[in-house]
Amino acid sequence: MPLPEAAMQKIHVIHENDAWVEPLRSAFAELDLPYEEWFLSEGLLDLSSAPPQGVFYNRMSASSHTRDHRYAPEYTAGVLAWLESHGRRVVNNSRALQLEVSKIAQYAALSNFGIRTPYTIAAVGRDNIVAAAKKMNGAFITKHNRAGKGLGVHLFHTVEALESHVDSAEFEDSVDGITLIQEYIxxxxxxxxxxxxxxxxxxxxxxxxxxxxxxxxxxxxxxxxxxxxxxxxxxxxxxxxxxxxxxxxxxxxxxxxxxxxxxxxxxxxxxxxxxxxxxxxxxxxxxxxxxxxxxxxxxxxxxxxxxIARYLGEELSKLNGTRQVLSAVA
Known part of the structure; x- marks a missing residue:
């Protein structure tokens, strides 16, 4: 659907799953906060236009494809780039979305802060998945790089068991084609x-x-x-x-x-x-x-x-306060 035109300053919630947003709607109503939702399963983005003012909360999910919203994250990445180019306040910005849809990116970023992650090998293709498993010392698990909801998570005690799995109809590739083979903790x-x-x-x-x-x-x-x-x-x-x-x-x-x-x-x-x-x-x-x-x-x-609703309301108040000060100076 087309993105909403400029209107009163409010909180804009970017998502693709109505059910997950319902508790947030209730919280907004309880705190009497102005908001609207941008349901980005698909859409139309005019790059010559300017986005509305307000606070933008990105809730795009790595598991969107399981709800038939295959390209929602890619579209959201474009929308966030557009918002950020206009200096809008974005909570969970483009970088956050990059981490949401890639565990490889997550683990690389976590390591920069001395945060330990399980020994993990990323593989594309059946033979490489098996080759990665052969490097594991003991039991291991598989998971999707772009996942959520436990997608692709299986425990294996032998390489032979994995081979049987990837050669069976039960094997489901990650939506981005990358399977992670990870040590069993x-x-x-x-x-x-x-x-x-x-x-x-x-x-x-x-x-x-x-x-x-x-x-x-x-x-x-x-x-x-x-x-x-x-x-x-x-x-x-x-x-x-x-x-x-x-x-x-x-x-x-x-x-x-x-x-x-x-x-x-x-x-x-x-x-x-x-x-x-x-x-x-x-x-x-x-x-x-x-x-x-x-x-x-x-x-x-x-x-x-x-x-969350209270925090977003506070961020919106900060924007309003800044605008009032700028108007007074002008």
Whole structure:
């Protein structure tokens, strides 16, 4: 659809998934904030035009192709370039989108801040996938480079098992053609930790039970798939909630994450890590279109979408304040 014409200054939410935005809509309504949505599954962009004023929040997802929005990220990249060329305030900018759609880019950027990631080899083509697996010492997993939703995640204990998989009808190539072969991180318990940032500030950490599989989207609309879990063998369903917010989480990794997101155009994100049997932290995913679990938040009394809405409202107020000052000077 065509992009909206200039109108009153407001918050503009860029996305391609209505269900994931619903909690944010409620938060905007609760705080009485002006906003509109740019649903960028497809569109028309006139490069000779100027974008409207306001704050632009990019929530484009690496898994958009699973919802038949194959080129939404590519189109969004163009829209963000257009916005940035006009000096608009963009939360989760072009660089953030680049990281969202490529785990290779994520891992390279994380390493610049001393953040450990699992040993990973990227491969294109069947023979190279198998060759990469032969370099692994022990069990390993596969995953898609451009993924989300646990796409392409499978655990293998032998190269022969991988060969059978890639030669079968069950094998699904990554949408960008790049498969990652990654060392298996053995955790003492079947869970990972996800830390949430809003406005570049740490908000909370959540412990996520992985015993049901590895589609770990915390949004209420997400369903658990049956992808193999790379952090432990499939276990009986635990009695405890799958998502539990950790009160007063404190670890030096938070400072490294804060510096990483500040230097990569990220204002809002969820970052996932796993701790091995030696207590070593391995970071494996950065989600710039982060979602939250309502049950876990209600239990903890913390609310991510409300925090995001408030932050975007504050950013909008800063723009209004700047404009008022400039008008007074003029």
């Amino acid at each position: 053995r955790a003492p318990e079947p869970y990972i930790t996800r830390v949430e940032f809003v406005g570049g500030q740490f908000m909370y950490a959540v412990r996520v039970d992985t015993s049901l599989g590895f589609e770990l989207c915390p949004a209420d609309v997400c369903q658990v798939g049956d992808a193999f879990c790379p952090v432990g063998e499939t276990a009986p369903v635990a009695a405890a909630p799958r998502f539990q917010i950790i009160k007063q989480f404190n670890d030096p990794i938070i400072d490294r994450y804060s510096r990483f997101i500040a230097n990569n155009g990220i204002g809002i994100a969820g970052i996932e890590f796993i701790t091995d049997v030696r207590g070593e932290i391995y970071t494996y995913d950065v989600n710039t279109n982060t979602n939250y679990n309502s049950d876990a938040e209600a239990q903890a009394g913390l609310f991510g979408m409300r925090t």
